[in-house]
Amino acid sequence: MSRRTRFAVFAVGAAGLVILFVLAAFRLPDFGGRFHPYGERAVTSAIAEKTKNVVSSVNFDQRAFDTVGEELILFASALGAVILLRMVRREREEEAGEHGYGPADVFDALRLTGYLLLPVTLLVGVYIVAHGHLSPGGGFQGGVVLGTALHLLYLTGDYPALARLRPVPVFESAEALGAGAFVVLGLAGAGLLIPMNSVVGLEVGCAFVLVLAKFFEQALLVRTDDAGTEDS
Amino acid sequence: MVQAAIAAPVLIAIMLAAGGRRLPRPVVDAVATGTILAVTVLLGIVLATALRHPVVTWLGGWPPRGGVSVGIPLVADPMSAGLALLVAVLTLAALVFSWRYLVEVQAIYHALMLLFTAAMCAFVLTGDLFDAFVFFELMSVIAYVLTGYKAEEPRTVHGALNFGVINSLGAYVTLMGIGLLYARTGQLNFAAMGARLPGQDHRLVTVAFALVCTGFLVKAATAPFHFWLADAHAVAPTPVCVLFSGVMVELGVYAIARTYWATFAGAVPGARPALAFLGVVTALLGGVMCVLQRHVKRLLAYSTVSHVGVILLGVAALDHDSLAGAAYYLLGHAGVKSALFIAAGTLLNRFETLDERELHGRGLRLRASGAVFLVGGLGLAGVPPSGLWAGKAVMDEAAQRAGWWWAAPVGVVASALTAGAVLRVWLRVFRGVGPSGGGTAEHEDSETGPRMSRLPWTMLTPGVILAGGAVLLGLIPGLLHGVSHAAGLFVDHDGYVSAVLSGGAWHAASAPLHPWTAAGLVGGAAGVVLAAVVAVLGLHQPVPRILRPVIDRLRAAHSGHVGEYAAWLTAGVALFGLLLFTA
Numbered sequence: 001m002s003r004r005t006r007f008a009v010f011a012v013g014a015a016g017l018v019i020l021f022v023l024a025a026f027r028l029p030d031f032g033g034r035f036h037p038y039g040e041r042a043v044t045s046a047i048a049e050k051t052k053n054v055v056s057s058v059n060f061d062q063r064a065f066d067t068v069g070e071e072l073i074l075f076a077s078a079l080g081a082v083i084l085l086r087m088v089r090r091e092r093e094e095e096a097g098e099h100g101y102g103p104a105d106v107f108d109a110l111r112l113t114g115y116l117l118l119p120v121t122l123l124v125g126v127y128i129v130a131h132g133h134l135s136p137g138g139g140f141q142g143g144v145v146l147g148t149a150l151h152l153l154y155l156t157g158d159y160p161a162l163a164r165l166r167p168v169p170v171f172e173s174a175e176a177l178g179a180g181a182f183v184v185l186g187l188a189g190a191g192l193l194i195p196m197n198s199v200v201g202l203e204v205g206c207a208f209v210l211v212l213a214k215f216f217e218q219a220l221l222v223r224t225d226d227a228g229t230e231d232s
Numbered sequence: 233m234v235q236a237a238i239a240a241p242v243l244i245a246i247m248l249a250a251g252g253r254r255l256p257r258p259v260v261d262a263v264a265t266g267t268i269l270a271v272t273v274l275l276g277i278v279l280a281t282a283l284r285h286p287v288v289t290w291l292g293g294w295p296p297r298g299g300v301s302v303g304i305p306l307v308a309d310p311m312s313a314g315l316a317l318l319v320a321v322l323t324l325a326a327l328v329f330s331w332r333y334l335v336e337v338q339a340i341y342h343a344l345m346l347l348f349t350a351a352m353c354a355f356v357l358t359g360d361l362f363d364a365f366v367f368f369e370l371m372s373v374i375a376y377v378l379t380g381y382k383a384e385e386p387r388t389v390h391g392a393l394n395f396g397v398i399n400s401l402g403a404y405v406t407l408m409g410i411g412l413l414y415a416r417t418g419q420l421n422f423a424a425m426g427a428r429l430p431g432q433d434h435r436l437v438t439v440a441f442a443l444v445c446t447g448f449l450v451k452a453a454t455a456p457f458h459f460w461l462a463d464a465h466a467v468a469p470t471p472v473c474v475l476f477s478g479v480m481v482e483l484g485v486y487a488i489a490r491t492y493w494a495t496f497a498g499a500v501p502g503a504r505p506a507l508a509f510l511g512v513v514t515a516l517l518g519g520v521m522c523v524l525q526r527h528v529k530r531l532l533a534y535s536t537v538s539h540v541g542v543i544l545l546g547v548a549a550l551d552h553d554s555l556a557g558a559a560y561y562l563l564g565h566a567g568v569k570s571a572l573f574i575a576a577g578t579l580l581n582r583f584e585t586l587d588e589r590e591l592h593g594r595g596l597r598l599r600a601s602g603a604v605f606l607v608g609g610l611g612l613a614g615v616p617p618s619g620l621w622a623g624k625a626v627m628d629e630a631a632q633r634a635g636w637w638w639a640a641p642v643g644v645v646a647s648a649l650t651a652g653a654v655l656r657v658w659l660r661v662f663r664g665v666g667p668s669g670g671g672t673a674e675h676e677d678s679e680t681g682p683r684m685s686r687l688p689w690t691m692l693t694p695g696v697i698l699a700g701g702a703v704l705l706g707l708i709p710g711l712l713h714g715v716s717h718a719a720g721l722f723v724d725h726d727g728y729v730s731a732v733l734s735g736g737a738w739h740a741a742s743a744p745l746h747p748w749t750a751a752g753l754v755g756g757a758a759g760v761v762l763a764a765v766v767a768v769l770g771l772h773q774p775v776p777r778i779l780r781p782v783i784d785r786l787r788a789a790h791s792g793h794v795g796e797y798a799a800w801l802t803a804g805v806a807l808f809g810l811l812l813f814t815a
Contacts, residue, residue: 001789001796010799016806023813024412024439037418038302045294045302062302065291069354069366072242073373076347079249080377083340084392176250183242186292187235 051193056133059140060196068186071203075179078207082172085214106157114156121149129201133193142197143204151212168213171206178203233281234289234306237274237316238354241267245346252339264342265327268349272320275353279313283714286310286721286738288359288731299733300424307359307732310718311559315479315486316353318563322478322570323349325694326471329574332688333581334469334679341381348374348475355483359732361410361444361495362420364487365403368447372399375480379468382677391467394794398460401801402450409443412436422494423732426725429499441500442809445488446801449808452484453537454544455514456800456807462521463792465533469679470577473529477536478570482562485540489547489555489722497725505815506808507548512642514541519649521790523770524783526588528576528657532569535612535650539565539620542643546627549634556719556745557626560705560712564619567702568611572654574695575604577679578687579661584675588657593664600692602662607699609658609767613651614759616752619705620647621759622712625752626745640755647759652766659771666771706747717742 001009029035046057059067125146132138153162181199185192244267252260281287286309290296294303308316327345334341351371358364376399380392414420416436417428429437446457453461461481465473492503518538525531543565546558578601580586583594595602614621624643631639659665705711720740721727730736775783789796 001791001793006793006796006799009796009803013799013802013804013806016809017802020439020442020806020809023435026435027433029416035418037300038414039418041300041302041418058302061292062294063304063363065304065354065358066363066366069351069363069370072347072351073366073370075246075249076344076370076373076377079340079344080373080380083377084380084383086383173250176246180243180246180250183239183246187239 051133053133053135053193055136056138056193056197059138060193060200064186064196067200068183071179071182071200074204074207075175078172078175078210081211081214082168085218106155111156111158114152114158118149118152121145121152125149125201125205129197132197132201139197139200139202140204143201144208146201146205147208147212150209151216154216166209166213168210171209171213175203175206175210178206233274233278234287234308234357235291237271237278237320238306238350238357240274241271241346241350241353245343245350248339248346249343252343255339257338260339260342261327261331264346265324265331267346268320268324268327271349271353272317272324275313275317275320278308279310279317282308282310282313283717286731288735296733299427300419301421301733304363305359305421305732306354306357307728308357309721309728309738310714311486311722312356312490314559314714314718315356315483318566319349319352319356319475319479322475322566325570325574325698326474328690329474329577329694330471331690332684333577333691334471337381337469341378344374344378345471345475348378352480352483356486359423359494360421361413361425361491364490365406365410365447368406368451368487369403371480371483372396372403372451375399375464375472375476378472379464381469381472382467382679385467385677388467390792391463394792394797395460395464397794398457398797398801399447399450401798402447402457404447405443405805406445406447409440409446412440412443421732422490423729426495426497427729427733429495434499437496437499438502438812439809441491441496441503442805442812444491446805446808448484448487448491449510449804450484450801451481452488452540452544453481453514453518454484454510454541455517455537456804458514458518458537459790459797459800461537462525462530462533462790465536466527466530470529470573470580473532473573473577474570477532477573478566481536481540482543482566485543485547485558485562488544492550493723493725494728497723500812502812502815504548504550506811508545508636508639509811509815510808511541511543511545511548512638514538515545515642515646516541517786519646520783521786522650522653523766524775524787525653528579528586528588528591529573531588531653531657532572532576535653536565536569538646538650539569539612542624542627542646545639545642546623546630549627549630549636549639550723551630551634552719552723553716553743553745554627554630554634555723556716557623557628557630559623559715559719560626560745561620561623563715564611564621564623564702564705567619567698567705568608571604571695571699571702572608574691574698575601575608578691578695580676580679581684581687581691584677586676588660589668589670591661592666592668593661595662596664598662598687600687600696602658604695604699605654605658605662607703609651609654609763610760611651611699611703612647612654613763614644614647614756615703616756617706617747618703620702621752621756622706622745622747625747625749625755628751628755629746629749632751640751644755644758644762648762648766651759651763652770655763655767656770659767712745712747713742716745 051057128137129142355367522534628640720742727738731738
């Protein structure tokens with residue numbers, strides 16, 4: 001199929017999608033209406049269970065099974081990143097023993113910012129996880145902050161320190177532990193918001209560390225590959 | 233009980249992922265297989281219970297109060313419980329086959345297979361549209377990883393990437409549809425959403441149905457959403473193909489049927505012709521593409537496309553008997569196709585190639601695999617008393633009553649083309665018939681590692697049992713009755729809604745099915761005879777000149793270019809919407 005035909009097929013389809021959405025927009029409810037069927041139900045149920053944060057109540061209690069599924073998606077994605085981004089035979093051969101993991105040249109300002117922000121960001125992550133049952137935030141959001149915080153070291157260019165702080169097998173096991181604990185808590189029943197938030201934070205944080213680690217590894221590998229081809 | 237069947241494989245998978253690398257491989261195999269065996273038993277009990285009385289479980293203790301709930305139910309009716317059991321049985325076969333076949337894989341492979349099983353079971357058992365979407369995503373993510381497992385080869389990465397991109401696009405469209413429905417009804421539960429549809433604008437309802445179904449149609453590999461399937465099947469490890477073709481793809485059709493009857497029943501008049509049109513096109517296109525392949529796995533993949541088209545056509549009649557026929561057909565197809573993939577895996581293991589011409593006459597000594605190919609080919613052709621034959625006879629009778637005289641011939645053509653291709657492979661590879669030569673000497677990874685002196689029983693028995701069972705399915709009278717009962721409950725919208733939302737009774741009148749009719753036997757015979765003709769012609773005749781431009785065009789359309797696939801997907805959504813509004 002030529003580029004033009006492909007674009008034509010897509011354009012016809014996209015136009016059709018637009019028309020479908022316009023058709024779906026007839027008889028919309030009035031702006032600012034008072035009809036909020038789900039909101040009312042969810043809030044009433046949360047208050048009946050004496051949960052202060054309705055969003056957490058929906059996530060970890062009322063629709064906990066969805067959250068289990070989403071957790072497992074993240075878990076499976078991290079496993080997938082570990083498997084699919086493993087160093088495959090071909091790359092190992094081409095690499096010819098040359099690693100590019102030493103400290104890199106970065107601006108001093110960047111280096112300083114990274115080192116200073118690392119503890120602060122970790123603290124913010126813990127805070128967001130710990131207060132998930134009270135205020136906006138929770139395990140998912142806090143976990144992402146925690147997982148990315150470690151990679152501030154990547155910005156500083158201090159790859160050896162990053163590798164020491166982030167032993168991949170430990171994070172793999174911790175991730176599995178978090179996911180398993182969450183499934184068990186989910187089965188155990190309602191009202192366990194604080195432990196649930198914590199294990200979600202653990203799982204999400206570790207999963208992000210794993211995924212980012214694997215991607216950075218690939219990026220570094222590619223760089224050494226490039227160097228190899230230039231030499232030859 | 234139902235929760236345990238989902239939670240057990242998840243927990244074991246997590247443990248295997250955490251500590252499996254320290255365990256020796258036989259222990260990992262035993263743990264994974266034992267878990268799935270336990271899940272199979274559990275789901276068998278669930279099915280037996282559901283046959284007496286469907287079971288609705290509200291998770292986390294949030295039962296509906298006054299007909300509304302904020303929680304998520306698992307609904308085990310005979311259809312969903314039966315499909316979950318099929319998932320478990322096929323996983324069991326795939327894992328046993330993997331013992332000696334995938335020697336190089338580690339515990340993460342087993343963890344992923346267990347998670348995959350749990351995801352598929354949760355997907356069929358849930359009674360909540362958004363929850364179904366979550367597990368649709370989980371199942372897809374795992375499927376991408378399993379497809380790309382042999383990431384050493386660029387082809388594998390290409391196939392897995394196409395699969396991932398197209399399925400994710402489909403999932404986005406489904407999510408948009410869920411959003412539309414949720415915004416207007418404030419509900420995510422199938423039953424509760426359906427209860428609020430009557431007052432809604434019919435255009436909104438139709439658009440939402442089109443969008444929600446798109447992701448499921450992509451999963452079901454319905455034309456023009458089918459392009460990913462062959463690319464993914466050609467590169468995925470063989471045990472994974474067993475699960476993909478045997479049941480994952482069919483779950484797309486199940487989801488469409490579930491969404492229709494639980495939520496949209498009667499609200500989308502265009503659904504019948506629109507789904508029937510897509511089913512017919514898919515059945516025929518898949519059949520033609522199947523005959524044109526010479527890579528055995530790719531050939532089997534297109535045959536799946538074709539047969540799932542037939543199943544979609546059976547569902548599209550939106551009628552009790554036809555749905556029962558489709559379910560029976562699905563069961564028969566699952567057995568036959570899984571067995572064929574396993575047999576293809578033994579070929580790859582022995583000869584490191586799946587090129588049909590390269591394999592000419594080399595399978596003479598592989599008696600068990602040859603028998604599976606012969607029986608599988610005949611099963612696909614619809615030889616009585618195979619499950620495909622019984623299902624098709626029942627579907628055809630229902631179609632005849634509805635005035636769809638063309639449905640039976642479409643089914644026969646699909647059977648003849650796909651079975652003809654498989655029988656051609658049997659003749660050429662296992663009997664050495666026809667001219668030799670013309671093969672490409674391109675070798676594939678044998679997936680096994682060091683060569684074994686002979687094939688172990690773990691690589692033969694699952695295929696033989698599955699193929700044998702599928703061919704005898706039509707003889708089990710209790711099964712025919714059970715499937716009819718399951719379909720009767722499935723199409724009872726009011727019963728579903730009252731059982732889920734208020735714990736009401738859910739009974740259905742089920743009429744016994746009769747596949748042993750004159751028309752059914754004629755259909756079966758026609759399928760077998762035509763398949764034999766296709767097979768023999770395929771051995772000796774090149775494609776007639778007059779058809780060449782068309783066929784070249786078809787081949788060119790299945791290019792492997794993911795941008796083209798995405799363009800077709802977009803156009804497909806528009807086409808489906810147009811059909812729903814105009815037909």
